[in-house]
Amino acid sequence: MAWNLLRLEASVLYTRSDQTAAFYWVSAICPIHGCVKRSIAEPRYGWGGETHHSVGKIIDIESDGLLIIDIPNRSTHWQADPSDMEKIDDFKVGDWVRVKATVPSPKYGWEDVTRNSIGVVHSLEEDGDMGVAFCFRSKLFLCSVADVEKAQPFEVGEKVHVLPSITEPRLGWSNETAATIGAISRIDMDGTLNVKVSGRNSLWKVAPGDAERLSAFEVGDWVRLKPSVGSRPTYDWNSVGKISIAVVHSIQDSGYLELAGCFRKGKWLTHNTDIDKVQPFKIGHHVRFRAGISEPKWGWRDAKPDSRGIIAGVHADGEVRVAIFGVPGLWRGDPADLEIEQVFEVGDWVRLKNDADDWKSLKPGSIGVVHGIGYEDDAWDGTIHVAFCGEQERWIGFSSQLEGVSRFVVGQRVRIRGCIRQPRFGWSNHNHSSIGTISSIDADGKLRIHTPAGARAWLIDPAEVEKVEEEEEVCIGDWVKVKESVVTPTYQWGDVNHNSIGVAHRAGDGELWVSFCFCERLWLCKGWEVEKVRPFRQGDRVRIRPGLVAPRWGWGMETYASKGEVIGVDANGKLRIKFRWRDRLWVGDPADVILDDTPSPTEASNGGFCS
Secondary structure, rough: OOOOOOOOOOEEEEOOOOOOOOEEEEOOEEEEEEEEEOOOOOOOOOOOOOOOOOOEEEEEEEOOEEEOOOOOOOOOOEEEOOOHEEEEOOOOOEEEEEOOOOOOOOOOHHHHHOOOEEEEEEEOOOOOOEEEOOOOOOEEEEEHHHHEEEEEOOOOEEEEEEOOOOOOOOOOOOOOOOOOOEEEEEEEEOOOEEEEOOOOOOEEEOOOEEEEEEOOOOOOOOOEEEEHHHHOOOOHHHHHOOOOOOEEEEEOOOHHEEEEEOOOEEEEEEEEHEEEOOOOOOOOOOEEOOOOOOOOOOOOOOOOOOOOEEEEOOOOOOOOEEEEEOOOOOOOEEEEHOOOOOOOOOEEEEOOOOOOOOOOOOOEEEEEEEEEEEEEEOOOEEEEEEEOOOOOEEEEEEEEHEEEOOOHHHHHHHHEOOOOOOOOOOOOOOOOOOOEEEEEEOOOOEEEEEEOOOOOOOOOOHHHHOOOOOOOOOOOOOEEEOOOOOOOOOOOOOOOOOOOOOOEEEEEOEEEEEOOOOOOOOOOEEEHHEEEEOOOOOOOOEEEEEOOOOOOOOOOOOOOOOOEEEEEEEOOEEEEHHHHHHHOEEEOOHHHEOOOOHHHHHHHHOOOOOO
8 A cells, every 4th residue: 555645636725814725626546645743843723632643634625725534443533734734755665764853752662763764665554654674673663654755776786785874783794894895785674784795705785774885877978967966067967958968978076977078188087876878879879969969069961860770880979970871970979869760670678668658459569570671772761560469560760669579489388467358369268377388489579378177279469478487486575475395484385375475575595585474584495495476466457266255354234246456555465355235454474365367348348468
């Protein structure tokens, strides 16, 4: 469940002469949630039994701007001046958070958490509370959503070291020092950074609140100013425009980089937080002019807006030389005036991008096979000819509407993707758990599948299947269950059984720690004792598992016939489901429900791909 901020359809701004802020009243699709600002000692209309930790939903705004707020577990609505209130961040499970600097004390106290601690949201309650996992705690840290703010998440591959201000890391030094630098190899569900250090066999565990990112840039990287930086001065960068591309010339102290660019003389400094990497041009790349360009930096010089060419040379400052079809000699260009054009070869498998136009039965996500490219006067005209599954006529369009996908081959094992309700060519007495082997592939990519349950080949659109590896490696965050072949796990069953579904939380030395929604502590097993299962996702339609004697947390007036939609998923797999005719969300164990595969009339007739 996420605390969604509103999406505007129309708005009217209400103001009052004595207020310093105003809220927007809207025809809202998602509600606003808010709380009293920490700087407000006494709200204009009093506390009325509430506190800074109280979180409510704005349900009405009176003509003078007075807010009417619905707070969970409160019998009457609460009133507030909009200048006393602030919006709550749009939190979701998996967000990285820290306690706000303005919060003197979280709702339920600090315990062993500090202002520098960084954790991961594991659960969101309807009353505005959340559970946050910190790597140095065995239990979730409970607080109000008003107590925390989002923190930038760490990512695998980033180089880190311990902050200079840290004398003793939360998880210890483990024979490392303040000078140790490593790359993040794995991130546990509680945010623990598993860092690979050169010359060290085991991974070094570091708390995210103790770690500092090092510059991800290297000499020779191509960069561009971040769109979010705005108009603030950045060492003359703004004088040349945000679309300009520069090259990292040298790396300075304190995160500053020296850049060079073909669009200006000399070099200049910028901070690494102000820029993003961009794909560099390389010799052999096919390019075209950027859409909407009025004139290249050094003029057209016999080229045209629809001209295409091949990169023949790249200078150290990013300046390129291009062999343009129909233009004599090499054309000098600024890389900001050009963009790479993907070129596909005959036999490549491609997919229509999300922004591609529909054509006949095709829609974004459709997969086909390249059969050729278009020419005009012996020069490529930029079009690609593709045979798509089920269409007799070839699709002809620009490569900008396509993206490459890995090819399917005879012998591969596949299954229908979990989000496909009704396959294009029908189920043929199969279901989502059916795994088959590709026996042949038609020229348009249509797959013919052999399964033990079917006497005839099962026809499948390639956009509707996913490949099944012989032994899928379990990664952090995967949903798992104990294999049927395991009689007794190495470390015993405890409260877990073959039906139990959990989430891989931590891993190391061949062992796996799994989080189950009904266990207070992580369940330990060997990695080979579990197998991956499809995770439940927000928006899934579900029903009670047939044959279930009693749901883990009771029926709550529901029955086997009840069908609902997953509204929220906690990090331990606990589901929050909206059943029809029920006011509050039903909390359930993922082992107690199954996907409702019954297609809606629209899905039955149209099918559909998923992202």
